[in-house]
Amino acid sequence: MSREVLLVLGAALFGIGVYGALSQQSFVMIMMGLELMVNGAIVAAVTLWSRAAAHSPKGQLLAVVFMTVMAVEAAIGFALVTNVFRIRRADITEKLKALRG
Amino acid sequence: MITVTLFLPLLGALLLVVLPLRGERSLRVAAGLVALAPLVLLMVVWSRFKGTGTFEQIESAPWIPTLGASYMVGVDGLSLALAAMTALLFFAAIIYPVDWRGKPKAYFALFLFLETASLGVFLSLDLLLFYVFWDLSLVGMYFLIGVWGHGEAARRSALKFFLYTLAGSLVMLLGVLSLYLSTAPHTFDMRHLIATRPLDGTGLAATLTFSGFALAFAIKAPLVPFHTWLPPAHVDAPAPASTILAGVLLKMGTYGFVRILLQMMPQTFSRLALPVAILALVSVVYGALVALAQQNVKRRIAYTSVNHMGYAILGIAAAAAILPGLGGGFTQTRSLALTGATVEMVAHGLITGALFLMTGSLWRRADTYEISELGGLARRAPIFTGLAAVAAFASLGLPGLAGFVAEFQIFVGGFPVYPWLIALALLGLIITAALFLNLLQRVFLGPLPERWQEFRDLDRGEIVSLAMLIAFVVVIGVAPGWLLAVIDSFVRPLVTR
Amino acid sequence: MRIPSEGSALAMLALPLLPLLGAGTLLFLRGKRSVLPIIALAALLLTLASAVWTALSLPVSGWAWGPILGGRLAVAGLGRMMVILVPAIAAPVVLYASSSNRRDSGFARLLALLLAFVGAMELLVIADDFLALLIGWELVGACSWALIGYEWTDSARPRAALDAFLTTRAGDLGLYIAAAAAFAGTGSFRFDTLPQLHGTTAAIVAGGLLLAAAAKSAQLPFSPWLFRAMLGPTAASALLHSATMVAAGAYALARLAPIIPVPWLAPSIAALGLATALAGGVVAVLQTDLKKALAASTSAQYGLMFVAIGVGVPAAAGMHLATHAAFKALLFLGAGIALHATGTLELSSLRLGRALPLTAITFAIGALALAGVPPLGGAYSKEQIVAAASQTGLFFTAGVTAAASLSALYAGRLALLAFGPDPNRGEVRPPNGAVTASVLLLAGVTLVSSVLWFPGVAASVAELMGGELAIGEGWAAGASLVAIAAAGIACWLLWRRGDLVDFGLSPKVRLPVAEWLGIPLVADMLVKRPVLTLARTLATMDDRIIDAGVRGAARIAGYVSRLFGHSLEQLVDAGVNSLSTATRLVAEASRMADDRGVDATIEGAARGVGAVGTQSRRLQTGLSHQYYLIVAIGTVLLIAIASLEIVATHR
Amino acid sequence: MSGMTVSDLIPELALLVGSVVVLISALFLPRRLQPMNAALALLTVVIAVVAAASLPASLKSGFQGSAMHPWQHLSFSGTYAIDSFAIAAKVIVLSVTALVIALSVDWFRSDPRQGEYYALLLMSALGAITLAGAADMMEMVLAMLLSSATGYVLVAFHRKSRRSAEAAIKYYLLGALTNGAMLYGVALFFGLSGTTVFSDMAAPLRLAGALPLVAAWSLVVVGLAFKIGAVPAHAWLPDVADGAPAPVAAFVTVAPKVGALIVLARFVSVLPEDGAGWRVVIAAVAALTMTLGNIAALWQDDIRRLLGWSAVSQTGYALMAIVALGRSSLALPALIYFLAAYALGNVGAFAVVVALRGRAKRERYAGLARSHPWLAAALTVCFLSFVGIPPLAGFAGKLTLFGATIDAGYTWLAVLAVLNSVLSLAYYARFLGPIYFDEAPEQSGASMDRTAAGVAIVSAAALVGLGLGTDIVFSALANSVLLR
């Protein structure tokens, strides 16, 4: 359980998240990609707390902050996706291109 | 006094907007009265002027002390001459009748606003203040051309003018900043910059700064090849706006060459004088030739501005080329060249101003600027013809009129420095003669076509305006002593220092 | 030099100012036709009186415009004679004009311009430095423009005036240069510093002066402008050819050439003068228009004066200038009467001797003087020139003699053809009293000039002009008289044979020579047309091609942006397509190089940038996932730039 | 531990309390009186502004800040900065908020949930000002979260508007992505320095390797780039300006930007000067942002989109101050002044749109100078201020920014900014042309929102006043030090 392995795990989760966020058409699936990115960040934060940063109590707090961010984004995200689906019947990015140029 | 002079037109503009004046006539009278005030005040300033060789009658107030910028105005020989010319030209242009398009109030207000901006450029002694007025003049002119110009094309011309000259002025802003940053503590005070010359020399920074300024002023003046904004702006502008554009706004470019480049960076200028002079020469010859080929009255006159401003900058470059101390023998010729360039600014303002006002009269009556459609007008309009002839001869440099006093001094002063350039520049004299006499001949002489049988001669208002300008052209041509004395108070210390 | 009194200095200032003020007054009172001639003549007479006073008191004065710039005036040297000559000749001419042009709508203008012409010439004459000279010089030119274009409703006349003005102004540039060089060399414009000049500066002054004088005095190759000037009214021609304008060149040279230390100046003047005298003679002989023939003779006579100056006897030139002024004005007024009488100036259809006997006699007096027949003054002054030339040797003597005989030939020809007897001639419009009086006045002056032949008179006249008489070789005088006589006889013989009009030459040969040896055509081809073409080309270029450069640059930017703008997908795949794109770009560029002519001003730039704008807006597809891709690419770029920077700074 | 005084947070607390009060009043006020919430919100903002502006006076002593400003200090164990720049940013954000509230009264009058709107607006402002004071990575993340989360909702607030919904989801998607990236960057920073407090980070970071540092700060910068609308995370700005309710557009294009730029300044000043390469990258971002914004704005026929793109370009200019940070003492005062000028101009321009009930198309502005001369004048002043025409406030802002940039040795960036300013005139004049040079079609008789018109005129007048009174700002900020 070395620091390096843990960080590679975090990077992998983050990378998969990036891939998902960029490749998925559906808003909900994109949000899953975004969550995976944050997941990777949480792994990195906890790892660096545990394996590098001298157990500063801020490390744990950092993870809490990240989770807060994740929760808030998920909540607002659901609300917005619901909203746009209600108004526009749009569930994928390709359906929203009225605003451009 | 100078502050009052400067802001009176602006105040008048605000009053015009606010007061319940209606009707073109009463507005014109009111605006005329407001515009008369700076002229009178500047006469007072002139009478108090001592010619000490430095700035006089300075008035200042703190503005942005943290940045080293202040409100400071004052006059020396150069700025006094140009400011007086500006006030005169504005008075003549404001009372000149045009088609106000049903918006006389806005027209006069804008014109007075432009007067404050223009006077401010010449009277400011703070570089930042100078820039402020410089830019404001663009805004005023943009709207004048756009709203009261001729047709659809006017908008494009206005925009082109605004964009092109704003590009120039922003480049100048970089130069201003460069000068500013070279002082310690940082200041925009022009007197300080002239006295200490913090960025003078041959370094990269000085060269770049000089180039930036020179580009800005070359656009404004304009020198070939930065002149392409000028013809459309002139053609599409209402005549009084053309008058101000040619008579006042172009002078800002040449004024900058003297005030900033020559006074603040003389060493750099002396090293780069030759390219500037060559550019000026090209403008002289090229401007004259292209003017010769124009078939539109206003375009033709517009291009002669390129020619005349070329003379002015040639004179400035010749004066700048040699540093005092290196060639003591050149003091007199440098002095002549610079004096000539300054007189050229004043003379060109009056002459070309008058010519452009006349195109306005032409447009009011004939609705065209095409030379080929005109002819024989002298039969119906002898006064118009006479005034046009005097103005044309003045512009082509006939002795006894203002243009000669200017150009002769430039030639004589520039000759020892750049004999070949001056010799080639003389060709401009003959080309301008050709183009102006050809213009007179084809517009006013020859048989009168049927369609102009009802052509009216100038009315009283137009005559007053024009006669005033022409009178000064003649006075400067015959007895320029009063003007040369004021200019000399500025030139002499500069060439001997 | 005598110290002039205050009054005489004022009188000198009055010389130019009186006529100019008179001119102003005339224009102001233009409605009252009856008083106009009186005012004009009064002004001239007052000027004449002032001139006499100043010629005796020799004042020096000046004015200051600024600390450096100022003019200097003096009546000196040849000027003593000139100040008097100008108003003296002008008075009869004005008298003529006030009668013959009385019904013109521009009557006041004509008289005013004639007065102004006199004033400007007086200023030129009293100039004692280059600034004053230049002012007078240019003003004279401007007046000539206005006079030639006097009848402006006929558009040919203003055009001719323009040509004449441009030709002389081209020469004026020489004076500008001379003034500038003189100032550069001596630090002042004053004539009395000219001897200090040396080297290149002196040469420039000399060259400029020669150029200016040649143009004003209608020497080669500028001579043709005098033909165009013929479109002006008769009075203007008379004045322009005699005492003003054309005289200025010879006057300035006579005054300045001796004091400019340039060795080649004098020979050049002489050579130029001789060439013009001969060429002008030939042109005058072959010309069939009375006024044009007279004009050519003017060039020729001034050529003779140039010779005199060139060989170092300016007094002879001055004397000939004076006699020539009188008889040439006389001849022109005679031509004017002929025109008035018949409506034509064609020599083949005049022969007014019977119809206008008095005019014929006065014309004959003028012609004899022109021919150089003693005892007229014109003959004396011409003999002086021959004498002067003979000092330098055979070449100039022969040349001048030939020119003299040519002048006798054309003088006789003109007199015979214009005012010879023609039995078939019917009634013509006679000249009125004032016109006749003016002609008689000038004829009188011409006759009076015969006093030059009295011993001592000429010498004192020469002294008055600050010079000396030429002591010539006796044989030269004899030779020239013989040549003149021979020419007279030849003329008579040809007249009898009826070949005097065209000498039996076909028009194909005669006309090009008569129209100044084709110089106008050449000038048209070599100067006017190229300049106009250049002007038009530049104007077109100004509208199009300069901007085309700007536009081209902008377009390249447009293409580049299009390359990037197609879509983000393609941006990622751009590597694959880059080769074909590069090929396309080259193709586009070469097409662009081919493409011009769309008129685009600086808006071309705007258009170019605008194209970039349109392209860059395509980045904003409105599709969120492509925004994501921008973020991803941007982040990679950020890191790449930072890494490069770090690598660069660590190296 | 000393600085944990509640008195440092009076403006923030005022906003929080105010938003709760607004929420409660929204629950009880009858429908007719719902617009009263605006008055409550306005009152809250006014209290907050006064509190923020009087912070220096109330904190006069007891801290060892800089000599000029002894009251400056880091509060809450170094996580929150109380300094001149934070206070200036608060004043700007809160002033904008006040103006936006005035714009919203008529615009949202028919909306049954306007109470929540004002509460969220206050919270969003709270987020923006907290951002300006944040001196800790986590505080920064959470302030951004507060600002963003409320921003998404505000943009989506028109429940019947298709454009509003689209703008909101795009705003959200871009924000969430960049936020995710930033979180990873923050984690790395924590690892590299062992802390998240700016003031403790600088020293350990000097020992960190260059490339990990680059990765870390790049990710954080991407997150902040989203907030300020800089390349590469700029894409939301035009869409939001176009689609959002106009008052909201006026708010979200300005307020978060002000806070985020201040925190960006704090953040980059933590980074080591050598070996991090951040200055060049920010310069590149600035260059790209201003150029892209201006070029894309060139042919816009919709004033709201135009303002969105111009907001992008203004971000580019503002970033010049970050480039000059630490090298020119002018940089931060210039930034503050520029932001104030920009904020006023932007609110003023949107106020014109609001006053015309959302009128956006260029052709519908023809003849505005005749039909609504004062609105036309206000819009002109705002536009010319954006261009940088003196004596409007935008001029001195650009002047000092250019000066600072040249001073910092980035002359090329200043030259580019100059070219961009010229370019920007082209599209502003493209709107001014029809306004002044064309005749109006026939009057559609559309009513005008007088309050919004007032806001437009007040903003324009403030631009003139601020331009003439430049020294007030610069002398107040003279010798101030950015705390970190």
Place this chain on the structure above:
Amino acid sequence: MRVALFWMLAVASIVSGWRVFRTDSMVRAAYWLMASFVAVGIIMVQLDAEFLGLVLILMMAGEMTIMAVFMVMFMMNPAGLNPMMMVHQHRASIVAGVLAFVGLAGVGIFARFPEPTLRASGQVTAQLGHELLGDSMLIFETAGVALLATMIGALAIAGATGRFGSADEGSQEPGEA
């Protein structure tokens, strides 16, 4: 044993994370995501962050359930159970994901992080509490406000009715009315 468990969990979290985007239906994708988070949560417990790990697991369980329900309720994909595979800009996404992974993994492997000076003791959770109410109180407060704002905001958008009937009525631009 701990190590083997760790490796299992690590592989599980990555594989299930990958499966999120390689599955037929959104509901399944949601549960794959939850699986990934649960694995990470257990790893966090292994790393002495017991409290955080458990919170993460609980949070994600709740969230993913909501997500699944949400999809069943709203999305066009009836019951969210039908097979689906909807991607765009696939190649570019792969490149971006790989770049992100390689870059960050490289940082994780090669960067010089400080070595821990002491092991986590049993009081880590207590430490967290002290930090929350001590030095980082402001952060805690800010997080609270953010959550409050989120609640208000989400309700404002998602709630269909309010005190005054339909929330939609009148919620539009004045110019569009």
